[in-house]
Amino acid sequence: MKYCSLCGSEVRVGVPEGDNRERYICDHCSTVHYNNPKVVAGCIAHWEDKVLMCRRAIEPRQGLWTVPAGFMENGETTYEGAVRETLEEANARVAVDDLFVTVNLPHINQVYMLFRGRLLDLDFSPGDESLEVELMTEKDIPWNRVAFPTVTEALKLYFADSARGKFSVRMLDIVREGGVPGRYSVRNIS
């Protein structure tokens, strides 16, 4: 941020009075601009012992596999975001079961909220952001070609819970190790 989005003046970085963090401050119109983490809403869409996987048509991680997920939009709930992303990326309709896993990604200011959702029919196909969409069992998942560690960890937990016949609501942290892209540590919070 270089300019105030309200008045167009140049902003400076500073700690506002009564605050303890650096923000972008506009001295011209006295606006403090806050920047906060974003929610990524997504869905583990299941059918029998399979889950719906999408191969990404776009960067980042083009060509790799993920579950339908994307930035939550204003005016919707978390699970509505998950339903919408499943429709947009896989042209698939789901009935949401429940929140399954929340993943904190503090190094990129994101919180993933992945829901379990029951596929309502098998009439799915790639959306604009997907190259392929497939139903996969645990053994079908191309584990070394999954797009994001969040998705790998969520699917591992999903299939483990599925095998024991009981789903718990989980929380994980995935933190970049030593600031190195591609190296992560996973903390199970609950």
Next chain:
Amino acid sequence: MKYCSLCGSEVRVGVPEGDNRERYICDHCSTVHYNNPKVVAGCIAHWEDKVLMCRRAIEPRQGLWTVPAGFMENGETTYEGAVRETLEEANARVAVDDLFVTVNLPHINQVYMLFRGRLLDLDFSPGDESLEVELMTEKDIPWNRVAFPTVTEALKLYFADSARGKFSVRMLDIVREGGVPGRYSVRNIS
């Protein structure tokens, strides 16, 4: 938003190519500016059969009672936000137990994530944003002077679960009815 925060040019409202929602678009530097919901992280900080309540020193709802909660910051996890808010608003230290309730508030583009947290000691006091801080049993809570419906609903669920000796992870929607401030409907999602 009137001006591009990157280049200072005037923005226009339009639907970007490949998108299906209106965004602020800068034609000068070709930037699309997204606006997404914010996470409010908070804590039901408990000690025996009591929870920690703060009387708000600031607007909105100055003088009314709430649990410690506030906007999640970049670089932190959801539960770190809850711990930080508890420290800032009540000078109180907690060990987080678990996520308790997620509340979708689509009419104000917020997602509340309230954690249960065990108070580590009784050395608490009002922070800058609080007038008073008190430990309250269910009967002590001034139910008609609670600041936000989110907090009322979360506390009702908390004391109900506490009475049956088992906490479930919950999700609620709180939606403004007919667009009228002060009139809400509550939907229990899980």
